[in-house]
Amino acid sequence: MPDKIRIAVTVNGTAHDVLVEPRTLLLDFLRDQLALTGAHAGCEQGACGACTVLVDGEPTRACLMFAAQLDGAEVTTVESLAGPDGTLHPVQRAFTENHGLQCGFCTPGMLLAACALLEHNPHPEPSDVREALSGNLCRCTGYQNIVRSVVAAGAEV
Amino acid sequence: MKPAPFAYLAPRSVDEALAHLAEHGSEARPLAGGQSLVRLMNTRLATPSVLIDINRIGELAAISRENGAVRIGAVARQRACETSPDVRDGVPVFAEAVRQVAHPSVRRRGTAVGSVAFADPSAELPAALLAADGEVVARSSRGERTIAADDFFTGPFTSALAPDELAVALRIPVTAAERTGSAFVEESRRHGELPMCGVAAVVTLDGDGAVAQARIALCGVHRRPIRARDAEAALQSEHPDDELLQAAGALAASAADPVGDCHGSAAFRRHLAAVLTRRALATAISRAEERNA
Numbered sequence: 391m392p393d394k395i396r397i398a399v400t401v402n403g404t405a406h407d408v409l410v411e412p413r414t415l416l417l418d419f420l421r422d423q424l425a426l427t428g429a430h431a432g433c434e435q436g437a438c439g440a441c442t443v444l445v446d447g448e449p450t451r452a453c454l455m456f457a458a459q460l461d462g463a464e465v466t467t468v469e470s471l472a473g474p475d476g477t478l479h480p481v482q483r484a485f486t487e488n489h490g491l492q493c494g495f496c497t498p499g500m501l502l503a504a505c506a507l508l509e510h511n512p513h514p515e516p517s518d519v520r521e522a523l524s525g526n527l528c529r530c531t532g533y534q535n536i537v538r539s540v541v542a543a544g545a546e547v
Numbered sequence: 548m549k550p551a552p553f554a555y556l557a558p559r560s561v562d563e564a565l566a567h568l569a570e571h572g573s574e575a576r577p578l579a580g581g582q583s584l585v586r587l588m589n590t591r592l593a594t595p596s597v598l599i600d601i602n603r604i605g606e607l608a609a610i611s612r613e614n615g616a617v618r619i620g621a622v623a624r625q626r627a628c629e630t631s632p633d634v635r636d637g638v639p640v641f642a643e644a645v646r647q648v649a650h651p652s653v654r655r656r657g658t659a660v661g662s663v664a665f666a667d668p669s670a671e672l673p674a675a676l677l678a679a680d681g682e683v684v685a686r687s688s689r690g691e692r693t694i695a696a697d698d699f700f701t702g703p704f705t706s707a708l709a710p711d712e713l714a715v716a717l718r719i720p721v722t723a724a725e726r727t728g729s730a731f732v733e734e735s736r737r738h739g740e741l742p743m744c745g746v747a748a749v750v751t752l753d754g755d756g757a758v759a760q761a762r763i764a765l766c767g768v769h770r771r772p773i774r775a776r777d778a779e780a781a782l783q784s785e786h787p788d789d790e791l792l793q794a795a796g797a798l799a800a801s802a803a804d805p806v807g808d809c810h811g812s813a814a815f816r817r818h819l820a821a822v823l824t825r826r827a828l829a830t831a832i833s834r835a836e837e838r839n840a
Contacts (some may be wrong), residue, residue, distance in 0.1 A: 392552055392554035393554070395555055411552075412552070413549075413552055415549070434549060435586045436586045439650075439652065448652075448656070449651075449652040454581050454582055454589075456555065456598075456600075458555045458557075458600075459557075459600055461557075522651055524651070524739050525650025
């Protein structure tokens, strides 16, 4: 078995200095080694976007990146959005108020893709939201309420 | 854990990467954005025993203008190509194709050079490179050579790159400023998916409005991206009208040799080749006329 790789990575503000097997995907690293199960394993081949996290602020499919590549990187997952007391992030609140989720499986990826959009474009048009979230599949909502949620979150920020 | 085991190497320089490639050759794969390769590794369609991650080689991230060409480094992200004035103004057909590659979050990691080197016959960027008369700069420990796009794509997912060669950059001549227009159009089942057919066209008109030069390339309709040479020849020195563009579309469709699948039958893809060629030419020509004004 090939040598493990040492990485220093910051996840949701916490520094980790860990050894990873080269073939460990970022997604499995988060879920199995750090017990952060918010990034969901959907298709595991880059199609569905359910595993979207932010790597150095950019929305990234955690199933298409190896943990070994993360040395020096900063990763943000859905677990960091709500406050320590459980107060929802404005984007999360907008999703609950606008019925932006049903089963919730795609929601962590949607939230992070939305946060990345709002970071660059605080007041997006519905068409901007559709483009930014086009790589995230939802099988329940029909997307209308997701787009509405993100626009509403933008109005609030 | 889905991929087969491999050794991970993260060189800091091109020379270091080339030394790794020379040592491991066909056992190794370079890793750029990973948006295609890692997908194959997750399903074990690709099982390299060594992965050479080139993302830490800073010089490969550059996009620049040099001697009348735009140079795109091996780890320049598709998103960077999309927003780069050098690409947008210098090679509009490539910029228009990049905007249609997958989704924004994929383009933020995926690289233009990686997509070309991956040589998916359905992918947009190989066809755009062909239409723009670009070339691939390949380097190995034996030296550097450039491979014209016309010679680069040898079959489905295969290219003229040798196992010890790294595609370090694309070099694409700047599209002429006057009387030249281009377009990239595609049709896919769902926004952001690989197209069933895509067409890139670059057309230069002469002072009288006749076609001085046309380059047309298609993806999704053959075992590799192709030029529609008969269609190009039919346009040469002619004044474009609806009938001529219709004829050019038919010639492009006869150059196609599509394989049908669940996304589109062979006959449908051939139909798309004709229609989309006509549309791409019409748009390219009207843009060329605008730049003539």
